[in-house]
Amino acid sequence: MDLEPAPEPQGPWLEVLRERARRSIHPAVWAYLQAGAGEGMTTAEANDAWRAVRFRPQVLRAVGEADLATTLLGTSVTSPIAVAPSAMQRAVHTGGERAMAEGVAEAGSLHVVSSNSGTRFADLGAAGPWWLQAYLPPERDLFRPVAQAAVAAGARAVALTVDTPYPGSKPGVDHEDWSGIDLSWWRANYPEADDGRWQDALTLEDIGWLRDAAGVPVVVKGVLRGDDALRCLDAGAAAVYVSNHGGRQLDRAVDTATALREVVAAVGDRAEVYVDGGIRAGVDVLAALALGARGVFVGRPALWALGAEGGPGVARLLGELRSELKECLEQAGCASPDEAPGLL
Numbered sequence: 001m002d003l004e005p006a007p008e009p010q011g012p013w014l015e016v017l018r019e020r021a022r023r024s025i026h027p028a029v030w031a032y033l034q035a036g037a038g039e040g041m042t043t044a045e046a047n048d049a050w051r052a053v054r055f056r057p058q059v060l061r062a063v064g065e066a067d068l069a070t071t072l073l074g075t076s077v078t079s080p081i082a083v084a085p086s087a088m089q090r091a092v093h094t095g096g097e098r099a100m101a102e103g104v105a106e107a108g109s110l111h112v113v114s115s116n117s118g119t120r121f122a123d124l125g126a127a128g129p130w131w132l133q134a135y136l137p138p139e140r141d142l143f144r145p146v147a148q149a150a151v152a153a154g155a156r157a158v159a160l161t162v163d164t165p166y167p168g169s170k171p172g173v174d175h176e177d178w179s180g181i182d183l184s185w186w187r188a189n190y191p192e193a194d195d196g197r198w199q200d201a202l203t204l205e206d207i208g209w210l211r212d213a214a215g216v217p218v219v220v221k222g223v224l225r226g227d228d229a230l231r232c233l234d235a236g237a238a239a240v241y242v243s244n245h246g247g248r249q250l251d252r253a254v255d256t257a258t259a260l261r262e263v264v265a266a267v268g269d270r271a272e273v274y275v276d277g278g279i280r281a282g283v284d285v286l287a288a289l290a291l292g293a294r295g296v297f298v299g300r301p302a303l304w305a306l307g308a309e310g311g312p313g314v315a316r317l318l319g320e321l322r323s324e325l326k327e328c329l330e331q332a333g334c335a336s337p338d339e340a341p342g343l344l
């Protein structure tokens with residue numbers, strides 16, 4: 001009996017993209033992408049926190065066309081919207097991290113490459129700008145060649161993830177189900193001596209160690225408090241990245257819109273502050289910029305785009321979000337992202 005093909009998904013463009021991705025990604029991998037830790041409360045609340053922000057638009061400013069170009073830690077990008085690090089991209093699309101890199105480059109953005117990447121850094125291709133994300137192994141020196149290989153292949157900074165002593169428990173994610181998924185697509189860049197253990201005892205000293213080992217600036221990813229942000233900067237961080245890991249670590253961790261307010265208030269002009277978690281539309285980006293973020297990163301939507309359409313899908317996602325942000329800035333009377341903080 002012939003089965004009717006499933007009808008094309010309908011609805012808002014990002015929902016269509018997500019549905020197309022769900023249909024093309026292995027069900028166990030899909031469960032892993034979507035999951036939040038615990039009951040998934042932090043994951044579920046993430047977007048609502050951006051939706052709760054209200055703007056006070058400015059008028060009579062002859063804005064015309066807003067110019068979205070900006071810089072993230074000195075790197076020029078066509079908009080303040082970049083791609084967060086995520087593992088298992090080769091399980092999402094055969095092109096993996098390389099296709100992601102090509103899509104991001106086409107959009108004129110930057111992405112952060114997970115240190116659990118399944119693609120060797122040297123094979124990412126000479127696409128656009130990228131940063132390395134770091135999970136430090138218990139034996140720190142095993143990470144030195146990883147960082148050096150990344151920098152030799154073009155990484156301009158390292159984002160040290162500090163919210164993951166080990167992966168949070170995610171009910172419904174069953175690694176036994178991963179039939180057909182090549183687990184060598186995990187940690188292709190660590191030396192063989194690395195046994196895959198997680199670092200459960202990071203300290204402030206690791207920031208300076210990593211900066212010296214990599215020879216590039218360190219961004220600390222996973223900060224949710226103003227006091228921690230200042231401790232990171234005092235310890236040598238170049239920038240702070242507010243994140244609760246997409247709700248995948250401590251369930252009921254504070255949403256990143258709330259945390260961003262506190263971190264920006266503490267950091268002031270001392271360093272750039274970035275944010276991720278639940279950014280799903282240009283108007284969410286406007287909220288983050290208004291709260292003081294220099295740039296935002298998208299996690300799951302980039303994986304949906306990669307899964308549904310490969311690199312061109314990633315470029316399209318970033319282009320759509322950029323267009324939405326442009327309209328929001330113009331409607332709000334802002335000529336550039338820098339003017340968004342005036343909207344609150």
Ligand SMILES: Cc1cc2nc3c(=O)[nH]c(=O)nc-3n(C[C@H](O)[C@H](O)[C@H](O)COP(=O)(O)O)c2cc1C
Nearest residue numbers: 033084085086087114161245246277278298299300
């Ligand atoms: C499947 C998946 C894998 C991830 N892998 C990593 C990782 O290797 N390193 C890291 O720092 N963050 C990782 N993250 C967290 C993202 O960088 C980011 O913080 C989060 O996805 C942002 O939330 P969003 O998905 O709502 O945009 C991962 C997230 C997902 C969904």
